[in-house]
Amino acid sequence: MKWTEQAWKKIESNYSAILDMPFVQELANGTLPKNKFQFYMAQDSIYLEHFGRALALIGAKSHDIGDALAYLRFAEGAIVVENALHESYFQDFGVTDKGKIQPACHHYTHFLKSTAAMEPVEVAMAATLPCFWIYKKVGDHIYKGQQTFNNPYQRWIDTYGGEEFSDSVQRAIMICDLAAERATPVTRARMTEAFIHASHLEYHFWDAAYTGRTWS
Numbered sequence: 001m002k003w004t005e006q007a008w009k010k011i012e013s014n015y016s017a018i019l020d021m022p023f024v025q026e027l028a029n030g031t032l033p034k035n036k037f038q039f040y041m042a043q044d045s046i047y048l049e050h051f052g053r054a055l056a057l058i059g060a061k062s063h064d065i066g067d068a069l070a071y072l073r074f075a076e077g078a079i080v081v082e083n084a085l086h087e088s089y090f091q092d093f094g095v096t097d098k099g100k101i102q103p104a105c106h107h108y109t110h111f112l113k114s115t116a117a118m119e120p121v122e123v124a125m126a127a128t129l130p131c132f133w134i135y136k137k138v139g140d141h142i143y144k145g146q147q148t149f150n151n152p153y154q155r156w157i158d159t160y161g162g163e164e165f166s167d168s169v170q171r172a173i174m175i176c177d178l179a180a181e182r183a184t185p186v187t188r189a190r191m192t193e194a195f196i197h198a199s200h201l202e203y204h205f206w207d208a209a210y211t212g213r214t215w216s
């Protein structure tokens, strides 16, 4: 069985818990309160900058030049393309200031950056995979089950449920599988651990937006 298939099995229950989260359910039916989405968008745009830097570092550390190019493109995607979505939402929802980084975002971004800096590159690749894969799965799930018209969060849904994004996710999965095949058992186990850890941090990122968790 491929590493990604084994790893996904380990986060299956966490993924189900994500689908059941009020944030995700209310985003899907359009009833998510505006202030919760504003919190999420502001924190997410901070997240994307850090995430983009972590991806660029993975690109620089990749053994294979094709992988390097893929991660540098992912980094560009995070910083340029994804941020465009945020900026249009900032305008629509009247967010003028991103504000300070809050605990869930801080925890997640620092986990990604320290993993990219300190761990073998394969482990860092595994740490960034839930970001792609969980968003794709959540995006597809919402997209397929859609019953609401005029959902204020439609653009978000279209971004992650769309075809274009699917190619990046497939690429990231393939790279991780090849990296896992070539890695030692110890490194492979650390890849799985990083993958599980990041999937919990995805959960907490949404949870913090729903409950409005800040430092004080």
Ligand SMILES: Cc1ncc(C[n+]2csc(CCO)c2C)c(N)n1
Pocket (backbone or CB within 6 Å): 044, 047, 048, 051, 073, 074, 075, 076, 077, 078, 082, 130, 131, 132, 135, 168, 202, 205
């Ligand atoms: C907390 C959080 N996790 C994942 C994503 C999704 N995402 C961000 S950048 C990127 C790939 C860019 O090439 C993807 C899929 C998000 N927006 N926020």
